[in-house]
Amino acid sequence: MGAVITVVGLGSGDPDKLTLGSLKRLQDAEERYVRTKDHPVVQWLEETGVAFTSFDDVYEANDDFPSVYEEITRHLISLAGSAPDGREILYAVPGHPMVAEATVKLLKERCPEAGISLEIIGGESFLDAAFIALGFDPIEGFQLLDASSLTEADVDSRRHTLIGQVYDVFTASDVKLSLMESYPDDYPIIVGHALGVQGAEQVLRVPLYELDRVEGYGNLSLVYVPASSDDQLRIRSFERLHEIVAILRSPGGCPWDREQTHQSLRKNLIEEAYEVLETIDEDDPDHMREELGDLLLQVMLHAQMEEESGMFTAYDVIQTLNEKLLYRHPHVFGDKSAKDAEAALGNWEAMKAEEKRRKGIDPEQLSALSGVPRDLPALMKAYKLQKKAAKVGFDWDSMDGIWAKVEEEISEFKTAVENGLDAGEQTLELGDLLFSVVNAARRIGADPEEALSMTNAKFVRRFSYVEEQLREAGKRPEDATLKEMDILWDQAKELERAAKGYKNR
Template sequence: MSATLTVVGLGSGNPDRLTLGIIKKLKAAATVYVRTAEHPVMAALKELDISSCSFDGLYESLDSFPEVYEAITSRLIEEALSAPEGTEIVYAVPGHPMVAESAVSLLRQRCPEAGIELQILGGESFLDEAFVRLGFDPIEGFQLLDASGIRSSQLQPELHTLIGQVYDSFTASETKLCLMELYPPEYEVIVGHALGVEQEERILRVPLYELDRQDGYGNLSLVYVPANRSEDARKRTFARLHEIVDTLRSPEGCPWDREQTHESLRKNLIEETYEVLETIDEDDPDHMKEELGDLLLQIMLHSQMEEELGTFSVYDVIEGLNDKLIFRHPHVFGGKNAVDAEEALKNWEGMKAEEKRLKGVKPEAESALSGVPRDLPALMKAYKLQKKASKVGFDWDNTTDVLAKIREEVDELQEAIETGATAEEQMLELGDLLFAATNIARFIGADPEEALTRTNRKFVSRFAYIEQQLLNRGTSVKESSLEVMEQLWQEAKAEERK
């Protein structure tokens, strides 16, 4: 058996708010431990002749808060186990024991395992003072966040938000940077120090960008972000995008959007993808941002259609993607290592095969060419098919052999044309030539799609030069001779080299 361990709350800082029951517990305890002596109530405890031992030294000797809370938990359990049966050890914490007290959470897990009776007596938390001093009703929508682990994904602008554990300017800076991912720099926030503590309380209203420029951060500091239910506050959230798409597809929404199907939007998805690629080629970030939004809309619309049928929602899509990314990156989220991109790719391919096995598919029973999308553009599909074939040894030995094959296919196409072969036969010979030409890309480390895209762009640029030069002369391509246009074409090539 062991001593009883009782955790009590010392309240938010005003000694007058201490309950009579907690004072009696503190007076009767065999030993009193406090998480920190840096609390306004400690002076009142001394007046009541209640001595205590603090864990402040752990904050100085250990590197992180989790280590401190672990050490406090271990020490209290050790003390309870070694104390005489029937005695009571009291652990006093600021505020309420169940609000932002990690060591208490650990005690609740471990005391039953150790056979220690654990009691918890509440106290006034800093939340009670915050509701009163800051003047908001939590039933309107409220969230409490920890500044030491705050993430932008947690933020919901339509809720009143209290951020505790703002111990110093560094934590305030991290909080500010996180908030500014969703709120404008000028958004007014409130900093509260020692709320409810006479002669120590300070409440400051500051623009968000000045949050870390304030003095006085400490154990009794918090940041309050008032709820903002304006449309502007929500327009950066994914939830709002989901709502908008849902509204567009609803009976009260847009007639055009309601009529769309997977089939009718198929071409839109392809077009938007290529428009994104164009912005990448142009190195135009502003245009890219817009086009990525258009592409995302297509994904949202297709997901919304399935949500209406009850098959899946966009959040299921996100969940599946998250699971896949974690599973296929064991060198990041697991125990494997990858020293370079090639090894990372091997891990990726290995986990893809493992996924198939988990789904009951045997990768070794599949064709070596499986996994290439049916509707890829032909040039891209040819490249992927050849890459897959090469992995199992079905490939040319060198570029000389590939170039020889290309010449062979040129000769066969020429023969088909000169002998008057059917249009179908000529087309097939042309396909063989294009397929052979695609093969050389792998050997020279080039993507054939990108190579042809660059040539297309070069052709457009040179032709535009011809048109502009002819326009300067008061004529056009329709009125010009081939000889003149060829001369201008060579000029355009010369301009590119400058």
């Protein structure tokens, strides 16, 4: 049979709202515990001779609430485990046992494992009093959030929002900062203290920025954020972005956006990606934020086109990405380990190969060069092809072989030009030369695309200096001689060296 833990809800704080059944169980129990005595109903019961053993000392002995709830749960299960069969251990909690009561949640999980029966007797929840005192109908859209774990992502401005567990001004301050990510500083907020408790109830209306200046926070406090239909409050949400893109593509939306196809936007996707890269090179966070948004728009437009055809939605894209990230990081979300970046990459590649097997593709039967996107920029594609070939041993033993190959290709390119071969042949020889230089870059651990980008940026800086100096002299580049521009170019080079602390050489 075993011992029984009976959990009784004490209600929101008004003794008159205790049911007769609950009162009788509280009065008749031989062994009574209460999570905290800081509750009006407990004080009233003790005045009538119903005494409790509280867990208030557990709060004082622990640094955080999860530790408190764990210790209370362990203690109750230990008491029940050592009690005679059929013995009842009554445990009283504020409000309703199934509403925002962490210890009851833990008891529900662990009592069956310990062979202990658990009975739950409801009580008036703080929600009942809140609906009356605050005057809203939850069917309009309602969410209950925990102040201790509140984040911006939890908040939906379209729903009435109650935030519980606001025990003190420090918690209220954290709530305020989270809400300010979505709401203006002066957004009207309501603080409720002891709702439903006659003579103690307080309903205070304050602007958001004053939330942590309100006095009286305690176990019976909550914060209410009224619902709003103002779409500006959702301007940071992914859902709003999804709606905006759908509207742009709708019959009443933008004519240009409606006409676009995957093919027509193909070049835009590439251009936006390169504009993001430019902001990275410029180390310009503000510009990067804007350009990342433009790149995200391209993703959303392509996903919206597929949603219109019924193939998939933007949320399917997110699901696929999340599943991939979870699966390919077993050292973070699974039971594998990775001591460094190389080991993490190994896990990634192993899980990637397993994904192929699940799709009926044998990785062993694929070309060593598979997986390189067809439309990568040629320099980047050459680099990736060579890396893949090197993994299976198709590589020079040392840099000597690479230098010899570069020199050979220079000679062949030079010969093709000097002998006046047709443009196609000259172009092919030039490609061979570039390919061999990419190989040299790979062997020294340099990304050729990045290296050329750095040189392009350097060329722009130095040529801009030449133009500026000529302009100050009343000239344009087309009016100057090559010798004049060469002198200015060398000046720009020396200025850069000096700025970096290099000596002339």
